[in-house]
Amino acid sequence: MKTSIATVSISGNLREKLAAIAKAGFTGIEIFEQDFIADEGTPREIGNMIRDHGLEITLFQPFRDFEGLPGGLREKAFDRAKHKFDTMVELGTDLVLMCSSCHPEALGGIDRAADDFAELGAIAAERGVRVGYEALAWGRHVNDHRDAWEVVRRADHPNIGLILDSFHTLARKIDPETIRRIPGDKIFFVQLADAPLIDMDLLYWSRHFRNMPGEGDLRVADFMRAVAATGYDDWISLEIFNDQFRGGSAEGLSRDGYRSLVALMDEVAKTEPGLAIGVPKLPDPVRVEGVAFIEFATRGKEAEALAGLLAAMGFAHVGDHISKKLALWQQGEIRVVLNGEETGYADTAYTLHGTSICDVGLQVSSAADTVTRAEALAATPFSQPVGPGELEIPAIRSVGGSVMHFIDAASGLADVWDVEFTGTGETASGGAGLTRIDHVAETMNYDEMLSWALFYTSIFDMNRAPMVDVIDPDGLVRSRAIRTPDGAMRITLNGAETHRTLAGSFLAESFGGAVQHVAFSTDDIFATAARMAEAGFRPLPMTGNYYDDLAARFTLSDERLAEMKAHHILYDEDASGAFYQFYGRPFAGGLFFEVVQREGGYEGYGAPNAPFRIAAQKRIIGPKGMPRL
Ligand SMILES: O=C(O)c1ccc(O)c(O)c1
Numbered sequence: 001m002k003t004s005i006a007t008v009s010i011s012g013n014l015r016e017k018l019a020a021i022a023k024a025g026f027t028g029i030e031i032f033e034q035d036f037i038a039d040e041g042t043p044r045e046i047g048n049m050i051r052d053h054g055l056e057i058t059l060f061q062p063f064r065d066f067e068g069l070p071g072g073l074r075e076k077a078f079d080r081a082k083h084k085f086d087t088m089v090e091l092g093t094d095l096v097l098m099c100s101s102c103h104p105e106a107l108g109g110i111d112r113a114a115d116d117f118a119e120l121g122a123i124a125a126e127r128g129v130r131v132g133y134e135a136l137a138w139g140r141h142v143n144d145h146r147d148a149w150e151v152v153r154r155a156d157h158p159n160i161g162l163i164l165d166s167f168h169t170l171a172r173k174i175d176p177e178t179i180r181r182i183p184g185d186k187i188f189f190v191q192l193a194d195a196p197l198i199d200m201d202l203l204y205w206s207r208h209f210r211n212m213p214g215e216g217d218l219r220v221a222d223f224m225r226a227v228a229a230t231g232y233d234d235w236i237s238l239e240i241f242n243d244q245f246r247g248g249s250a251e252g253l254s255r256d257g258y259r260s261l262v263a264l265m266d267e268v269a270k271t272e273p274g275l276a277i278g279v280p281k282l283p284d285p286v287r288v289e290g291v292a293f294i295e296f297a298t299r300g301k302e303a304e305a306l307a308g309l310l311a312a313m314g315f316a317h318v319g320d321h322i323s324k325k326l327a328l329w330q331q332g333e334i335r336v337v338l339n340g341e342e343t344g345y346a347d348t349a350y351t352l353h354g355t356s357i358c359d360v361g362l363q364v365s366s367a368a369d370t371v372t373r374a375e376a377l378a379a380t381p382f383s384q385p386v387g388p389g390e391l392e393i394p395a396i397r398s399v400g401g402s403v404m405h406f407i408d409a410a411s412g413l414a415d416v417w418d419v420e421f422t423g424t425g426e427t428a429s430g431g432a433g434l435t436r437i438d439h440v441a442e443t444m445n446y447d448e449m450l451s452w453a454l455f456y457t458s459i460f461d462m463n464r465a466p467m468v469d470v471i472d473p474d475g476l477v478r479s480r481a482i483r484t485p486d487g488a489m490r491i492t493l494n495g496a497e498t499h500r501t502l503a504g505s506f507l508a509e510s511f512g513g514a515v516q517h518v519a520f521s522t523d524d525i526f527a528t529a530a531r532m533a534e535a536g537f538r539p540l541p542m543t544g545n546y547y548d549d550l551a552a553r554f555t556l557s558d559e560r561l562a563e564m565k566a567h568h569i570l571y572d573e574d575a576s577g578a579f580y581q582f583y584g585r586p587f588a589g590g591l592f593f594e595v596v597q598r599e600g601g602y603e604g605y606g607a608p609n610a611p612f613r614i615a616a617q618k619r620i621i622g623p624k625g626m627p628r629l
């Protein structure tokens with residue numbers, strides 16, 4: 001698999017881009033003319049610098065407005081092309097992208113364009129270069145890869161071929177299956193980009209909103225399957241124009257790009273038989289069966305307060321670690337570990353973030369396969385020394401730097417609780433009726449949301465729900481849920497645009513993206529709320545106005561409403577079912593717990609309630625800011 005990326009796709013100057021691209025594992029780059037012109041090196045020096053990074057120049061681009069011009073303009077276009085061919089030879093690349101003309105005087109006509117390219121092919125051959133023709137979705141006469149292919153077919157010159165770009169095909173809703181009719185050896189190059197579905201002008205959409213395959217809504221995998229079916233086995237290259245990426249981290253974007261290509265080609269290889277492109281064999285996207293545990297780094301008074309909160313929520317302190325300062329709290333299938341170690345990773349996490357969720361354990365189909373797949377997708381493995389009697393549990397670093405452990409049944413790793421913990425005599429039965437973790441909510445900067453979502457959806461068998469806007473009194477938070485097909489594991493990602501939102505101030509307090517809240521499931525939220533209240537749990541108080549509004553919006557009996565109001569339970573419903581939720585009060589810099597009950601097929605997270613929940617949390621926090629424990 002030969003992976004390449006266009007220099008426009010990431011931020012920085014050319015030298016910074018090259019370093020980041022090479023580090024991420026790409027072996028080629030498309031050089032964009034602007035990047036090349038802006039650099040002070042000669043073409044030859046730049047070519048050598050690129051090769052010194054272990055990168056090949058896969059494509060020189062873009063060359064605009066070549067075909068279909070009349071008289072003197074045509075002559076000028078040929079002169080321009082000759083000039084660029086000479087530059088390409090100096091740079092050390094043999095392929096140029098010519099995008100379909102947008103010139104106001106371009107005349108159109110498949111044969112006219114084909115004649116231009118046939119003539120250009122002869123000139124290119126003399127200089128040892130090749131020309132690839134790409135249909136821009138907004139090209140004046142040619143804006144469909146099928147027409148571009150017809151031009152190339154009629155030009156009938158070995159140095160003239162076709163360049164396919166998933167954005168141009170898919171943005172115009174052209175069926176990618178039509179690519180299967182094109183001979184693979186006439187496809188000179190393939191560019192890939194995804195994009196969110198937004199109804200807007202094609203050029204503007206393309207130049208500002210493209211993103212990595214898997215980050216948007218286009219059928220890039222179907223496009224690539226069709227390309228692969230032609231026998232094409234050359235470069236696959238990311239070409240991403242995105243405003244956000246232009247200001248992002250070159251290294252992070254390069255890593256995401258590489259991750260997206262590996263995941264895409266893995267999907268293609270698994271769904272399209274008999275590929276000519278060699279694709280590394282990876283374990284399938286991992287099936288997550290649920291959250292095995294969440295672990296807090298905490299200590300001292302904060303640890304005591306957290307233990308008190310867990311007790312009030314019905315958790316029992318069931319075990320202690322054989323050699324480390326780890327307390328295991330349990331209720332139903334939920335395990336919460338309080339880590340008070342003063343060395344190692346949890347200690348670092350505590351020093352950096354204060355009391356925080358430093359580790360999430362996932363129950364997966366195979367822990368070993370998870371790490372193999374994650375590492376192939378450029379995730380960072382994590383390990384720290386294990387003490388006597390401890391199990392080596394596979395782990396990786398998550399996007400925000402926290403740790404994810406993987407537990408499976410087959411390898412005996414699920415026995416960790418019996419092997420590494422001694423019982424306190426308390427049992428996990430009873431409690432307040434909490435059964436399992438419904439979802440884990442992570443908060444990050446808005447700019448990082450795509451990266452987090454790609455991390456989860458590429459490693460695990462998880463899908464994204466549409467983006468939801470959450471209105472905070474002090475700004476907007478965008479929220480997107482990711483879940484396994486069966487709902488066994490759900491994560492919500494909340495992207496904060498300003499530090500004044502609740503999510504944003506949590507980010508500022510915790511120095512980076514992390515789990516901000518955990519939602520537990522119950523089968524009877526009224527009984528759970530009552531038992532917790534008896535044990536001293538203080539729910540987040542909702543306003544009387546909220547319940548008046550509920551009464552107006554939904555058909556709920558007076559008794560039901562009164563009971564909801566008494567326990568500060570929020571409500572939502574859709575065509576498929578109902579949803580009940582209540583919240584705890586924020587602690588430790590903005591962490592909080594939630595309790596939910598799903599009825600019928602309700603798959604959401606109570607988004608309509610979020611503004612009222614956030615306003616209530618902000619009232620508790622007050623103008624002085626987030627409480628410590
Ligand atoms: O937006 C453009 O002009 C442009 C240029 C070159 C490309 O390969 C492309 O896909 C778009």
Ligand SMILES: [Mg+2]
Pocket residue numbers: 134165191239
């Ligand atoms: Mg392109």
